[in-house]
Amino acid sequence: MTQARAPRADAVRNRKKILAAARHQITLHGPGVGMDEIAAAAEVAxxxxxxxxxxxxxxxxxxxAESIGEVADDAEAAQERVESGANAMQEVEAFIGRTVEASARDRVVKTAAQALGAASTDTAEEARARAALATLITAAQTSGDLHPDVTVEDxxxxxxxxxxxxxxxxxxxxxxxTLPxxxxxxxxxxx
Amino acid sequence: MTQARAPRADAVRNRKKILAAARHQITLHGPGVGMDEIAAAAEVAxxxxxxxxxxxxxxxxxxxAESIGEVADDAEAAQERVESGANAMQEVEAFIGRTVEASARDRVVKTAAQALGAASTDTAEEARARAALATLITAAQTSGDLHPDVTVEDxxxxxxxxxxxxxxxxxxxxxxxTLPxxxxxxxxxxx
Amino acid sequence: MTQARAPRADAVRNRKKILAAARHQITLHGPGVGMDEIAAAAEVAxxxxxxxxxxxxxxxxxxxAESIGEVADDAEAAQERVESGANAMQEVEAFIGRTVEASARDRVVKTAAQALGAASTDTAEEARARAALATLITAAQTSGDLHPDVTVEDxxxxxxxxxxxxxxxxxxxxxxxTLPxxxxxxxxxxx
Amino acid sequence: MTQARAPRADAVRNRKKILAAARHQITLHGPGVGMDEIAAAAEVAxxxxxxxxxxxxxxxxxxxAESIGEVADDAEAAQERVESGANAMQEVEAFIGRTVEASARDRVVKTAAQALGAASTDTAEEARARAALATLITAAQTSGDLHPDVTVEDxxxxxxxxxxxxxxxxxxxxxxxTLPxxxxxxxxxxx
DNA sequence: CATGAATGAGTTTTCATTCAT
DNA sequence: GATGAATGAAAACTCATTCAT
Known part of the structure; x- marks a missing residue:
């Protein structure tokens, strides 16, 4: 069992630089930015x-996937607030509002994903998001006015x-x- | 007064073949299909x-524009049915349903339009659609349950x-x- | 022997319109103007x-060839002036000066000819030009300072x-x- | 201070092959040779x-620019010979003769430059040529029969x-x- | 004869990806 | 591991020329 050797420090640094640059470039010039341009922006070959x-x-x-991670963070925070006594229905609506705003900021990423048919999701982050949302939904159905047939898919x-x-x-x-x-x-x- | 000479029969035929082929190819392989491929599909150079x-x-x-024309046709038909006594609210809902189905069939056309920044609309068809929809909306607001602030833009x-x-x-x-x-x-x- | 039927009046008119348009367009936009553009300028298909x-x-x-015709006209006029007593050497120099100016005005025609490897010359006009120039040259060699070995080719x-x-x-x-x-x-x- | 990294050996080799091929192809088939053809001739994609x-x-x-470089080399060599005692006027005439021959060999390059409106000159080489010629001209005006108003432009x-x-x-x-x-x-x- | 639509090889250029250094 | 040069299959568009109307 060849234990995956810990990645070198500079490799990690490069991966981050690349992701950041890609996000920036895509947001800036839309999908279809050349790989060369992304590489240049990341100061990497x-x-x-x-x-x-x-x-x-x-x-x-x-x-x-990174974007999804952020959505998961947001959902988890909302869920924790609900556990601490916040109004579940309000948190649901606020969550949707924030996410829509976020996807507006990063809109090109979405386009890019569609345009390239990027496989839907990176499991880890996806799972986190799904779990937090499910909890949130149940809470809002119990204590609030969220319709009982609503699911994470919705x-x-x-x-x-x-x-x-x-x-x-x-x-x-x-x-x-839409919210009604x-x-x-x-x-x-x-x- | 240079009366625009009637277009030749074969030119008209080709124009139609091209439009049909373009629609088909785009729906099939997404925008970004090569012009060569569309030409080949239309059996034209x-x-x-x-x-x-x-x-x-x-x-x-x-x-x-063609798609929009079809939507306009549909909206006008619905409006006429309402004038003949049909239930306005039902027509509104049915219209939306049908249009969603149609845009699913032609989905890539939509994407293509966005992707290429095709100037938003062909005035003539757009105007027809807008007029029919406005009438339909007013009728549904008068005789049915359509919310009073709803507009064509919505x-x-x-x-x-x-x-x-x-x-x-x-x-x-x-x-x-969405309909609620x-x-x-x-x-x-x-x- | 099928006597070449006299060309129809409109055919002659068209030929002239085309030549004029071609000259204009080439002078304007350089060689490489499309045939379509020339046709359009000539109001012809x-x-x-x-x-x-x-x-x-x-x-x-x-x-x-047309340009050459004009050069021939010029040379003949000069020759006639010499016959009427004008200074032959002066006429030679003036002729060269005028022709250079003319080819500057029509410069693109020249470029075009070279670029397309247009076959050197249309015999009729060429012959007229050559004859007039030969006479002019002889006169200037006899009565003036034109070097004896100078030819029309020069x-x-x-x-x-x-x-x-x-x-x-x-x-x-x-x-x-150059003149010396x-x-x-x-x-x-x-x- | 980003010291421009030394170019790779193979890149240099390719650049040379490309220039040579371009020169050859252009001389052979005139400007307007396709880039594909030049690439093929250079055995490169x-x-x-x-x-x-x-x-x-x-x-x-x-x-x-390369051609101009060669002219500059030639002019510098001539100038050095003059400094070593050679006859300046003879060197001037010989230089012109050689350059005309060279431009006959490379004739299409000239055409190409004009046709494409390539910006007149590569400064470095141009400057070298101009300097050497100016010196040569002055020498021939001092010690020989070169007319005093002649310039590099001439x-x-x-x-x-x-x-x-x-x-x-x-x-x-x-x-x-022309020389007189x-x-x-x-x-x-x-x- | 005139018309103008159709042809299709050819042009320049881009870009994801591979591979020698 | 990183570098960046090389690859080569497209893609969009042009234009001299042909041919049905």
Whole structure:
């Protein structure tokens, strides 16, 4: 069992520089930035870039995974606040709002992921996010007005269709139109 | 007064073949299909393709315009049914459902338009669609439960964020989650 | 012997329009102007253009031939003035000066001819020019200082290397440097 | 202080092969040879060619610069011979003769430069050539028969209009007709 | 005869990826 | 491990020329 030798310090440093540069470049010039440009921005040679990420798809996938990690962090924080007594339904709505805003800031990353068909998700971060969201959802269904049939998939469905590339008023309006569908009252049967 | 000479029969035929082929190829392989491939699919030489559409952007724009034309047709039909006594709110919901399905079939066209920055809209078709929708909205607000602040823009906002590239169950679920936000009851103030 | 039927009036008109347009367009945008552009400028369809000139080379050749015709006119006029008593050497020098200026005005035609390897000359016009020049040369050798070994070819050699695409000062300087070589005194043997 | 790292051995080799091939191909088939052809002749992929010269204009410019370098070498050698006691006027005439011959060998390079509007000159080589020529001119004006108003520009004017694409007899004749204009005797005022 | 649509080889250039140094 | 030069398959677009209408 060849224990994976601990990565060299500079290799770690390079990986970080590359990810940061990729994120920046993609946000700046859209997907379709050349690998050369990303490499240059990371102050690294293309070869090095390819040693860390064998494919452009892989690199973009990693950038996306990072974003997911941040979403997971956010969801976990919300869940902890709920455990400490915060209103679950309010946390759910606030979480959605923040995530939509975040994906607006990083919108090109999303586009990039789609454009390149980057495989959906890096398991570790994904799992964390999913766990925290599930807890949050259950809490809001118990103590609040979140409709009982709502699932984590529904969150993803909505978040992945948020108008991240539209002006902030559009995003606000979208929240107004969309959030009611998550509540019991909003979806109450016709009288 | 140089009366624009009637276009030749074969030119018209080719234009149609090209548009059809473009639509098909784009739907099949995404935007970024080569012009050569589209030309081949249309059984035409590239030169011909470029005679009809001087730029790839123009071609994609034309394909998009066609789609918009179809949406306009659909909206007008719905409006006429309402004038003939059909339930306005039901027509609104059905219209949205149908359009989401249509954009799922043509999903890549949408992507293509965004990707290439094809100028937003072909005025003529756009105007028709807008007019029919406005009438439809007013009718549903008068006789049905459509929320009074809903506008044509809201329709566009929702339609443009529909999960057109997801399986049909996802699209159905999306309708379930989204439609309530358009109604007065769905958005009723918290008690 | 099928006597070549007299060309139709409109065909003649078209030929002239095409030649004029070609000359204008080439002078304007350099050789490499598209045949389509020339056709458009002549208010004629490309097909018509190709009926009159089966090849781009042919068209350019015809334009060049026209220029030669003008040179021939000029040479004949000079020769007639000499017959009427004008100073032959002065006429020679003036003729060269005028021709250089003319080729500067039409410079692109020359470039075009070279670029496309347009076959050297249209016999009729060429012959007229050659005859008039020969007479002029003989007169200047008899009554003036034109070096006895100078031939029509020498004139062509100089004219074809005139700096037609340089500013007029350059052309003037070129005359200053070049004309002495045509005279007996200028080429007097080293003492 | 980022010391420009020494270029790799193979890169240098390729650059040379490319320049040589470009020169050859251009001389052979005129400007307008495809980049693909040049690449093939250099036994290199197009991409490599574009790494070294980002634009066709750049490549042609480099080829031209090389030619100018050779002219500069020649002029410097002539100047040194004069410093060592050689006859200045003879060196001037010989230099012009050699350069005309050289530009006949490389004639298409000249055409190419004009055709592509390659920015007139590569400063370094140009400067060397100009310096050597100026010295040579002064020497020939002092010790020989070179006309006092002749400048480096005059040399360029003549060389750039030499009949480089004509047979060698034409070039010889051209020298006979042109050189007198550079001398004091040749341009002596009319008696 | 005129028209102008169609042809298709060819042009320059880009970019993800590989591999010698 | 890092470097950056080399690769070569596209891609979008042009234009002289042909040919159906």
């Amino acid at each position: 293309v070869g090095t870039l390819y040693r860390h990420f064998p494919t452009k798809t892989d690199l973009v996938g990693a950038v996306v 969150f993803y469905l909505l978040l992945s269709t948020a108008p991240s590339d539209r002006p902030s008023e559009a995003r606000a309006r979208w929240l107004t139109l 569908g998550l509540t019991s009252r909003g979806r109450a049967p016709h009288v | 590239v030169g011909t393709l470029y005679r009809h559409f001087p730029t790839k952007t123009d071609l994609v724009g034309a394909v998009v 329709f566009y906002l929702l339609l443009s964020t529909a999960p057109s590239d997801r399986p049909s169950e996802a699209r159905a679920r999306w309708l379930t989650l 936000g358009l109604t007065s009851r769905g958005r009723a103030p918290h008690v | 490309v097909g018509t253009l190709y009926r009159h000139f089966p090849t781009k080379t042919d068209l350019v050749g015809a334009v060049v 004139f062509y050699l100089l004219l074809s290397t005139a700096p037609s695409d340089r500013p007029s000062e350059a052309r003037a300087r070129w005359l200053t440097l 070589g045509l005279t007996s005194r200028g080429r007097a043997p080293h003492v | 197009v991409g490599t060619l574009y790494r070294h010269f980002p634009t066709k204009t750049d490549l042609v410019g480099a080829v031209v 040399f360029y004017l003549l060389l750039s209009t030499a009949p480089s694409d004509r047979p060698s007899e034409a070039r010889a004749r051209w020298l006979t007709l 204009g550079l001398t004091s005797r040749g341009r002596a005022p009319h008696v």
